[in-house]
Amino acid sequence: MEYINTKHDFSILEKLMFVISEDHSTSTLGKLKTEINKIFSKSKCKDILYTNNTDKLFFGMKVYPLFDGDDTMEIMGDSKTKIFDQYYIEFDSKLFDPMLGLTEKELTAVLLHEIGHIIYDIGTIDVVRKNVDLYFADAHEYVDLKASKGYKELIGYALKDAVMKVGSLFAKFRDEEIVADATVVACGYGPDLETALRKIRRSATYLNKDVDDRFITLAWVLRLRSEFTTKRIPAIHTLNRAKALTASQLEKRELDYAVKLMNKMDDPMSEGVIDNIKERFSKKVAKFKMNGVRSIRDDIYELNLRLRCAEHEDDLLFIIRTVNTDIAILQDYLSDDIDDYERQETTRALQDLYDIRQRASKDKKVRSLNSSLINVIYPD
Numbered sequence: 482m483e484y485i486n487t488k489h490d491f492s493i494l495e496k497l498m499f500v501i502s503e504d505h506s507t508s509t510l511g512k513l514k515t516e517i518n519k520i521f522s523k524s525k526c527k528d529i530l531y532t533n534n535t536d537k538l539f540f541g542m543k544v545y546p547l548f549d550g551d552d553t554m555e556i557m558g559d560s561k562t563k564i565f566d567q568y569y570i571e572f573d574s575k576l577f578d579p580m581l582g583l584t585e586k587e588l589t590a591v592l593l594h595e596i597g598h599i600i601y602d603i604g605t606i607d608v609v610r611k612n613v614d615l616y617f618a619d620a621h622e623y624v625d626l627k628a629s630k631g632y633k634e635l636i637g638y639a640l641k642d643a644v645m646k647v648g649s650l651f652a653k654f655r656d657e658e659i660v661a662d663a664t665v666v667a668c669g670y671g672p673d674l675e676t677a678l679r680k681i682r683r684s685a686t687y688l689n690k691d692v693d694d695r696f697i698t699l700a701w702v703l704r705l706r707s708e709f710t711t712k713r714i715p716a717i718h719t720l721n722r723a724k725a726l727t728a729s730q731l732e733k734r735e736l737d738y739a740v741k742l743m744n745k746m747d748d749p750m751s752e753g754v755i756d757n758i759k760e761r762f763s764k765k766v767a768k769f770k771m772n773g774v775r776s777i778r779d780d781i782y783e784l785n786l787r788l789r790c791a792e793h794e795d796d797l798l799f800i801i802r803t804v805n806t807d808i809a810i811l812q813d814y815l816s817d818d819i820d821d822y823e824r825q826e827t828t829r830a831l832q833d834l835y836d837i838r839q840r841a842s843k844d845k846k847v848r849s850l851n852s853s854l855i856n857v858i859y860p861d
Contacts, residue, residue: 485601487667489520491589498592499585502577505531514570517596520668523566524600530571530730537728541651541681543571544595545641545731553637556606557613563606565644568599571731587677590670591650597664598648605648609640614801618842621835623808638739650678717743774826777807781833788841797841804838 497513510529517526527547534540546565548556556563576583576591583591598605617623646652665674717740724736784800791797811831815824 485597485664485667486520486522487669489668491520491668491670494520494592495585495589498588501531501572502574505572517570517592520593521596521600524564525567526570526596527567528569530569531574532571532728532730533574534728535574537726539575539651540573540727540729540732541576542573542591542595542649543569543645543729543731544599544649545569545571545645545735546599548637548641553634553640556610556640557636562603564603565600568596569731570596571729573728582680583677584673586670586673587680590665590673591677591681593665593668593670594662594674595649597662599644601664602648605644608647609643610802611798612643614798614805615842617805618801618838623805623812635739635742638735638742641735650681774811774823774830777811777830777834780807781830781837784834784837788837791841800841801838804834804841808834808838 494513494516497509497516501509501513510531514526514529517529545568547567547569548565552563555561570592575581576588662671662674665671720736720740720743724733727733727736780803784803787796787800791800808831811827811834815827815831819827
């Protein structure tokens with residue numbers, strides 16, 4: 482909890498959340514930002530927006546993390562803990578509607594929950610990483626180290642969308658339970674979060690019971706890579722149409738940014754950028770350069786052994802992530818000028834990796850870690 486000041490006096494925050502629907506002036510939003518930055522002292526809220534939503538779907542609250550293309554590749558190609566140190570907040574005016582009936586304590590609990598899942602909850606980014614890994618496995622694709630210039634920024638747009646949705650109360654899929662939130666509980670608002678969630682689910686119309694839309698944008702952007710030449714203009718039209726469907730200013734800003742990127746993505750990626758991406762796989766690349774395909778063969782032996790012994794979901798996801806990294810390196814190697822023997826050995830290793838990934842993502846049955854998860858429901 483070193484990122485959160487749980488001893489803070491939250492009464493000022495409660496008062497600001499209570500009056501914000503009537504007074505959302507720059508001064509009030511500035512005071513709220515200052516108060517939030519006192520609580521989450523290691524991360525910085527860059528700005529807070531209040532949107533008067535009269536004719537669009539209810540979005541509640543959005544907390545967008547701020548990161549660049551290098552962060553994108555770190556998220557996709559690494560398994561290190563990722564804490565976002567800057568973010569934006571946006572409030573939907575409908576969140577303060579009397580029909581929803583949220584108290585100042587419940588509004589405060591929701592705010593702490595939404596911010597906490599962006600800058601503190603490492604589980605959020607892990608869920609997104611797992612979905613990226615599984616996408617590549619299911620689509621039989623790989624991380625392209627020589628993608629067109631700007632594509633990693635476009636993936637960043639999709640990752641921000643997914644990260645923002647995964648931990649949010651306003652994007653829960655089907656009847657997901659809210660696991661006891663350590664951030665909110667530590668600040669003394671656990672029961673208020675529970676009652677707020679019930680009110681939101683009862684009165685709001687955001688919930689889609691049939692489609693998990695948290696990863697729609699991410700999957701769309703990843704899929705777009707292989708069809709970019711023919712689908713770029715239709716994709717830009719799609720993003721422009723999406724702007725008309727959302728009331729969120731932050732979402733419109735992200736969509737505008739994505740369109741701007743796609744308009745510039747005809748240029749090839751510079752060697753400097755390629756080298757920067759390769760640094761995300763630096764240990765693997767260095768080992769590969771030294772030992773060639775033999776180093777990947779060692780990986781294949783270990784991965785097959787791990788696959789035979791895998792008992793949990795996370796064991797398979799580790800295997801899939803490792804395979805995705807190895808495939809990216811070998812595909813990049815195949816694009817170089819190599820002799821026929823090396824090309825044949827590399828192609829054979831690739832086929833073995835694809836086979837392992839297929840078995841890990843489709844064939845192997847293990848126990849889900851979620852089956853033993855204890856959900857805490859606060860009493861009325």
